[in-house]
Amino acid sequence: MADPPPPGTRLYRHRWPTRLWHWLNAIAIFILIGSGLGISNAHPRLYWGQYGANFDHAWAHLPRFPAWLTIPANYNLALSRRWHLFFALVLVFGLLAFMLASLINRHFQRDLRPRAAELRPRHLGADIAAHLAFRFHDPARPAAYNILQKLTYVAVIGILLPLVILTGLTLSPGMNAAWPWLVDLFGGRQSARSLHFIAMAAISAFIVIHLTLVILSGAWNGIRSMLTGWWRVPQ
Template structure:
């Protein structure tokens, strides 16, 4: 075979493996939809009192906020201002004050990232609670199905081998050397474990802690999180971490091959790297 003939040969492909069950795929897309509406409706709710505290006390008359977003009058006119851990930042045009200069909007987060896009706390709460309960239901279905089909043990819970292989996997990701194997990598397992067993439970429980009805039924929630205001601050912080996780997740999908990743989350079939051992039921 000549060199020219060799260059015309198609690139070798690894086998297609059935990587994602129907339960994983359905709950994945349900969570994606829910988190979108929860984020934007949550920012609408936050705009009603754009400050975060630790402890039981809060209010406009207090000066103990960890985060406060608003607008202030200055010699140059109104400006958006964000105070984070005592440090003041001018956030005009983004936070506190946004929109056209002729008719600015004085809200913590602009209407472009809230549901509804105008001030409507009641609708924001209805949307938030509706998708919040769908999120919790999907989480319960995922845990039950993943426990039964082994996805939880096989792909989420890190084992000793995963812990030992984490430094190398971190180095490979830093060099954008992404592996296309049958199983999740150690870094993937650790990331999903943190999301499913720490961030998701935290955001659900802190959300319940902010409900007076749930506090009456489960008063231990207030003791667990040190008060409703502390729970609200943790809730907001977990939201920020989930947004960061989502951004990194999308970047990794793009780097690892978006068509292959989307096929996996739509059909369940994932194209592995050449040389991956085949199993019964794999497609060539």
């Protein structure tokens, strides 16, 4: 095995499809969450099942999201929907293109696929301990994703984003006619609406954790590598 690269070595870490999608998707997600919270303000109640309106039992009464969180700032359902539905297309086709590119350039197989050895409880425990000690890189292979990172990215790309997209599609009466199986998959339009909100909350939690870890693991090095592709092995 080759010697590990010493600290300070510049490594080409992110290929252009990954970088392009990362930023395009970051913008789309940011706008989708803001406009989505604006749409939520129109009827801030969540239900399970096929139907749900004012006289029906709501499992969640959402807060009114304040102007500094919503797009547009002032309540405007029509404009929130225009933002949301335009960037929904960016999210969907961006994700499809990224998935295709990442299969072709083997980003998924090479960088994101968890290996059997990494999934052993011992290894998982060691990685959790390393995170708690703010050690995020394996000195032997510093540019490789650690297993918690892999599992998180796989969960977001493979589960949360498809879930938020499919539940979003289920809210469309046109898509309900085109793809009736969507309604059955989620057990009704109002269940899909609840799951859409929950998926958004989970994605928001990911963003908070992701940004925190970017800062903790060297903000500028991380951001630069996502802009230019080049990353410096930390001390």
